[in-house]
Amino acid sequence: MSPSLDEELSxxxxxxxxxxxxxxxxxxxxxxxxxYYFPRVHRFVSVRVFRQEDAEDxxxxxxxxxxxxxxxxRWEGAPFGAWIFRIARNEVVNHIRRSARQLQKExxxxxxxxxxxxxVGDLEKEEAFEYIRAASANLxxxxxxxxxxxxxxxxxxxxxxxxxxxxxxxVKVLQHKAIVRLRxxxxx
Amino acid sequence: MFFSYASSIFHFVFRRDVxxxxxxxxxxxxxxxxxxxxxxxxxxxxxxxxxAKILExxxxxxxxIDFVVSDYTPRPxxxxxxxxxxxxxxxxxxxxxKPVRMKPALVATLSVAAxxxxxxxxxxxxxxxxxxxxxxxxxxxxxxxxxxxxxxKQAGGELSESHFEDLKKDLDKLxxxxxxxxxxxxxxxxxxxxxxxxxTAVSEVVNxxxxxxxxxxxxxERAGAVAAAVANTQSPDDSxxxxxxxxxxxxxxxxxxVSSIEExx
Numbered sequence: 001m002s003p004s005l006d007e008e009l010s011x012x013x014x015x016x017x018x019x020x021x022x023x024x025x026x027x028x029x030x031x032x033x034x035x036y037y038f039p040r041v042h043r044f045v046s047v048r049v050f051r052q053e054d055a056e057d058x059x060x061x062x063x064x065x066x067x068x069x070x071x072x073x074r075w076e077g078a079p080f081g082a083w084i085f086r087i088a089r090n091e092v093v094n095h096i097r098r099s100a101r102q103l104q105k106e107x108x109x110x111x112x113x114x115x116x117x118x119x120v121g122d123l124e125k126e127e128a129f130e131y132i133r134a135a136s137a138n139l140x141x142x143x144x145x146x147x148x149x150x151x152x153x154x155x156x157x158x159x160x161x162x163x164x165x166x167x168x169x170x171v172k173v174l175q176h177k178a179i180v181r182l183r184x185x186x187x188x
Numbered sequence: 189m190f191f192s193y194a195s196s197i198f199h200f201v202f203r204r205d206v207x208x209x210x211x212x213x214x215x216x217x218x219x220x221x222x223x224x225x226x227x228x229x230x231x232x233x234x235x236x237x238x239x240a241k242i243l244e245x246x247x248x249x250x251x252x253i254d255f256v257v258s259d260y261t262p263r264p265x266x267x268x269x270x271x272x273x274x275x276x277x278x279x280x281x282x283x284x285x286k287p288v289r290m291k292p293a294l295v296a297t298l299s300v301a302a303x304x305x306x307x308x309x310x311x312x313x314x315x316x317x318x319x320x321x322x323x324x325x326x327x328x329x330x331x332x333x334x335x336x337x338x339x340x341k342q343a344g345g346e347l348s349e350s351h352f353e354d355l356k357k358d359l360d361k362l363x364x365x366x367x368x369x370x371x372x373x374x375x376x377x378x379x380x381x382x383x384x385x386x387x388t389a390v391s392e393v394v395n396x397x398x399x400x401x402x403x404x405x406x407x408x409e410r411a412g413a414v415a416a417a418v419a420n421t422q423s424p425d426d427s428x429x430x431x432x433x434x435x436x437x438x439x440x441x442x443x444x445x446v447s448s449i450e451e452x453x
Contacts, residue, residue, distance in 0.1 A: 027279050031275060043258070179215065
């Protein structure tokens with residue numbers, strides 16, 4: 001039997017206890033939540049947003065929003081992780097809407113290598129990440145979300161479905177399409 | 189010809205709508221196995237040869253994406269700065285809630301701050317000019333906003349000790365700000381009303397707590413002193429000779445006289 005969504009979305013520590021302590025201003029609890037979620041949120045945003053400066057602004061906004069509204073979070077079905085990544089996704093979507101005009105002008109395809117040559121193996125990790133990010137920017141919105149949540153935030157299919165409000169099968173199909181397309185674009 | 193066409197239709201429909209979905213499900217299963225620590229070869233061996241041939245390049249691609257993305261790290265300075273802001277903001281805005289039992293000393297401290305304002309109102313020179321500096325006006329607004337927050341939190345059962353502390357600090361700051369400032373009667377009344385509101389808000393919080401009823405009564409007494417000062421305030425013209433010498437209460441400690449003062453300000 002697969003674990004419940006609550007279990008899947010929770011870190012190794014007792015998240016409910018930690019979140020309730022954090023809601024009372026406990027610095028250690030807030031620190032634990034930050035340590036656990038920061039890298040995942042940062043990667044998620046970094047995959048979805050083209051410029052590092054923008055990604056940092058968004059991550060900053062997400063965590064300030066989390067800390068300013070954590071006292072209003074209630075355990076009513078959705079796990080804490082789903083709550084955080086919904087905030088994260090909303091911030092990303094808002095950013096993309098605000099800067100849609102600029103993004104359309106970005107020469108995204110210019111930075112994607114020729115599909116006939118194998119570049120990835122020769123690239124440093126930083127460059128490789130830029131290739132993946134640039135390529136994923138050309139995916140449809142839903143596919144980008146799935147890639148960012150599955151590979152950036154390390155969410156499972158079930159968790160991703162929960163955050164996006166889709167079925168697990170939907171997520172699997174979107175993941176498949178995204179990987180096929182990325183493979184074509186970056187020659188993975 | 190017909191069979192070729194039918195085959196194309198069949199292939200088009202089912203290849204695009206069914207097979208890719210099956211592929212998607214198999215790919216998801218394969219990725220899960222990779223995440224569990226199996227090697228690509230081990231995962232591929234889990235599938236029939238035909239499916240394995242289709243899945244292998246996709247699984248390999250997912251491995252590369254996973255490797256590249258999961259290895260992406262933030263700038264340490266950014267991570268540390270944000271951590272500090274996150275913790276500082278959380279600590280200051282999410283103090284441990286203790287909505288029922290407040291420390292008597294805290295209430296007593298607040299009442300002292302309110303009393304200090306009462307004394308100040310009596311001592312500051314009155315003037316008919318609109319003489320309050322921007323700093324005074326800002327601080328008046330600040331205390332009003334603080335009282336509003338206090339009241340809201342109290343209504344929502346979310347009051348904490350930090351809200352008392354914040355109110356006390358703002359009252360203290362108001363005292364410092366208006367010290368030696370000539371105030372009009374309206375401004376003086378505004379200061380007094382804020383003291384009244386502060387005391388009223390505190391007394392409403394503590395009136396169920398037997399341990400601090402005495403302290404609450406002391407606070408209410410101070411509110412009465414404020415009202416007395418209001419009743420004996422002279423007009424600006426003769427204010428220099430007879431300011432707030434004390435007298436009968438004309439405004440109750442429940443802040444009943446506050447709204448009219450607020451409207452004229």
